[in-house]
Amino acid sequence: MPLPTSLIIAVALAVINLWLSIRTGQARQTAKVSSGGGGNPLLVARMRAHANFVEYVPIALILMALIESNGGSSRVLWLLGIALVIGRVLHPFGMERPSPNPFRIGGIMLTYLVTIALVVYALVILF
Numbered sequence: 637m638p639l640p641t642s643l644i645i646a647v648a649l650a651v652i653n654l655w656l657s658i659r660t661g662q663a664r665q666t667a668k669v670s671s672g673g674g675g676n677p678l679l680v681a682r683m684r685a686h687a688n689f690v691e692y693v694p695i696a697l698i699l700m701a702l703i704e705s706n707g708g709s710s711r712v713l714w715l716l717g718i719a720l721v722i723g724r725v726l727h728p729f730g731m732e733r734p735s736p737n738p739f740r741i742g743g744i745m746l747t748y749l750v751t752i753a754l755v756v757y758a759l760v761i762l763f
Contacts, residue, residue: 641710642701645717649693652724656686659728678732685728692747696720699754706761716750716757723747 663679664670673680700713723746730740 639704641713642704648721660686681731685731720750
């Protein structure tokens with residue numbers, strides 16, 4: 637069964653993941669740190685932004701694909717997927733600014749809300 641909505645959102649998120657990786661690598665190269673953060677605040681912020689992405693995005697994508705494969709509304713999944721993409725773009729910019737700030741808070745809140753909505757939607761489909 638094709639999962640076009642999940643696939644397109646996954647592609648968008650894969651591009652963001654590559655962008656985060658490249659930004660981290662650039663900061664690592666500038667700081668001349670091959671492993672760890674080396675006490676460099678920019679490098680640490682970029683590493684954490686990338687790690688945070690990797691911590692939250694896979695479960696959301698898995699839920700999206702499973703919901704879509706079980707007949708979930710593509711409209712709802714599009715809205716949630718776009719919100720997730722926006723949240724995952726906002727968050728890294730917030731990681732490089734003093735906390736709290738609207739980019740970081742907005743990014744993580746969108747991610748949390750999307751994940752909660754996907755969990756609830758999956759439970760509704762199940763029961």
